[in-house]
Each structure stands twice: as C-alpha cells, then as structure tokens.
Amino acid sequence: MNEHSTVGESVDNQSGSGERRLTVDSINTYYGDSHVLFDVSLSIDDGEIVALVGRNGAGKTTTLRSIMGLTPARSGRILKDGESIHESPPHRIRKRGISWIPEGRRVFGGLTVHENLRLAAHSADTDQQGRIDEIYERFPRLDERRTQKAGTMSGGEQQMLAIARALLGPETDLLLLDEPSEGLAPQIVEDVAAIIRELNEEGVTILLVEQNAEMALGLADRAYVLETGEIVHESPAEELLADRAAMEQYLGVH
Incomplete structure (x- = not known):
C-alpha cells in the first residue's frame, strides 16, 4: 500500500471533489453458494476514468455484472448519481445512463x-x-x-x-468497459485507447476493466486493484503505474 491507499475507509471518503457519478458501497456478490465479491467498495466521480485491474479470476467482470444488475449483490449499496440502483433490473439501469460493453465484444x-x-x-x-x-x-x-x-x-x-x-x-453518461483490448494487436490497442480518451473528453465517465494494466493505468485518473474478490489497493493511476513493486505484487507485471 502507498500513502494514497484508502482500502478499508468509507467509500464516501474516496476520490476527488467532483460530483459522484457512481458509488459501490460494500457489496457482496455470490454465484450460487460461492462468495465472489467481499465488501467491494469503489467510487467514480463525474468525468473520471477509473481503472479496475487485477489478475484473471479476481472478480472484475462480476463487479461490472453487479453494477448492471445482471448478478445482483446480496448486500451493500450501488448508487448512480446518489440514487439507489442495486435493486433495479438491468433494463432500468441502462435507462439511467449506464452502458456496459462486455468482454469479447x-x-x-x-x-x-x-x-x-x-x-x-x-x-x-x-x-x-x-x-x-x-x-x-x-x-x-x-x-x-x-x-x-x-x-x-x-x-x-x-x-x-x-x-x-x-x-x-x-x-450514456457512464460507460463500463470490460477488457476492450483483449485479443487486439498493439497498434489497434492504441486506436481503441484513443477512442476511450476521446469519449471521456466529451463528457462520458468510464469504468475500465482491463487485463492490460499498463494500457488501463495510462488512461485512468485513479485505479483500484481487485484480488480474489477484495479491493486491496486504491491510488492515483499514475502512481500505481510508477510503483513497479506494487505492479509486480498485485498484477504480475515486471
């Protein structure tokens, strides 16, 4: 952890001073009897790009599915613009301005x-x-x-x-992107990153889930690291990208 980490603090104390676009507060999500997400909290301010990174199987896609109501959390809160959405069906969540681009296109x-x-x-x-x-x-x-x-x-x-x-x-004012660089050649990854940056500059807030941590952190304002269903690190993205020990510990990036 570095001095910017906020793991264990209330989600209401996280991130900057902008209007809160999304709040995920201590959600617990299951697949059947299998507990997958453990008190996951994160927040995204209006206009931010926030990266959610972690190793395969960490629970990143499940977090997005919980936000969209596809795999509803059994406890905790999810708020869009300060209003509860965690008990809403997916089509109503979509109409609230949240759009999800799933892994695999x-x-x-x-x-x-x-x-x-x-x-x-x-x-x-x-x-x-x-x-x-x-x-x-x-x-x-x-x-x-x-x-x-x-x-x-x-x-x-x-x-x-x-x-x-x-x-x-x-x-759409909040876009959830799940592994947009998966299977793409390096030049095409750069093209997709440029599109993501352009959308953000036009006012779309973005939660970016990526296995390509360096690409995600290069785009993001802040980053969360998810490990076996728990948030273990939160910091400005550029600080995590520069911390090679943390990159290796959490993400296996040398």
Whole structure:
C-alpha cells in the first residue's frame, strides 16, 4: 500500500471533489453458494476514468455484472448519481445512463454493421437515423463497412462496433468497459485507447476493466486493484503505474 491507499475507509471518503457519478458501497456478490465479491467498495466521480485491474479470476467482470444488475449483490449499496440502483433490473439501469460493453465484444456476427447499429438505436427515444449518422461520422471505418457482416470484421473493428452500439441506446453518461483490448494487436490497442480518451473528453465517465494494466493505468485518473474478490489497493493511476513493486505484487507485471 502507498500513502494514497484508502482500502478499508468509507467509500464516501474516496476520490476527488467532483460530483459522484457512481458509488459501490460494500457489496457482496455470490454465484450460487460461492462468495465472489467481499465488501467491494469503489467510487467514480463525474468525468473520471477509473481503472479496475487485477489478475484473471479476481472478480472484475462480476463487479461490472453487479453494477448492471445482471448478478445482483446480496448486500451493500450501488448508487448512480446518489440514487439507489442495486435493486433495479438491468433494463432500468441502462435507462439511467449506464452502458456496459462486455468482454469479447459480442456483436451480432451474422448481421451487417448497419443492422447491428439499427438494433441498438431502436432502444433510444430519439431520431434513430440521425444518431446512426453521427456514429458513422465518429467511426469512418464502420461507415466503410456498413454492409459487411460484423462477424467477418477484424477484432479492432468489432470493438469499434461494440462501442458504437453502446452509444446508440439511451443516453450514456457512464460507460463500463470490460477488457476492450483483449485479443487486439498493439497498434489497434492504441486506436481503441484513443477512442476511450476521446469519449471521456466529451463528457462520458468510464469504468475500465482491463487485463492490460499498463494500457488501463495510462488512461485512468485513479485505479483500484481487485484480488480474489477484495479491493486491496486504491491510488492515483499514475502512481500505481510508477510503483513497479506494487505492479509486480498485485498484477504480475515486471
């Protein structure tokens, strides 16, 4: 631990002075009888990128699933903009402005790019075609591939499509990203990181789960380390990135 660690403190004392976008307060989550998350607390202020890092099997994806109501926590609180969401079903949580891009991208491979986007836009209460046109302006590669089956695109293109779909539903102000760099070539990882940074600069708050700790910490303002279902470290991201002993201890990065 370094002097910035806040493990064991109330989540209300964590992070900076901005408006609190998300509060996860002492949640415990189970798969059947298996206890997976142990009193996990974290917070994200409006406009932040927060990285949640840890080794495989630490419980990072389960944390995101708990936030989205897909694997509800059995105890603890989850608050969005100060209001409880932990007993809400996933579709209502999505309408509260939280969007989740799961690990593995999960695009509809048999549908074209445009069909994938139309399905996502259908859930929004605004002009569908206008929003799709905005997506094509943001992601020119998708515009070029609009009639191509999504399953035949490269991993990086599929990741762009997954991000685009998340932006097309109800308005998003908090984006949960699960392993966006998984399986991508280094240059494509840089492209995805640039998209994440650009979205954040436009006002989207981001919780980033990544096995690629150096990529995540390079983007993030703050970082939490999850180890066997418990938060064991919290600090500014740049300080964790610079602490090679902590990187090796928690993440196996030499």
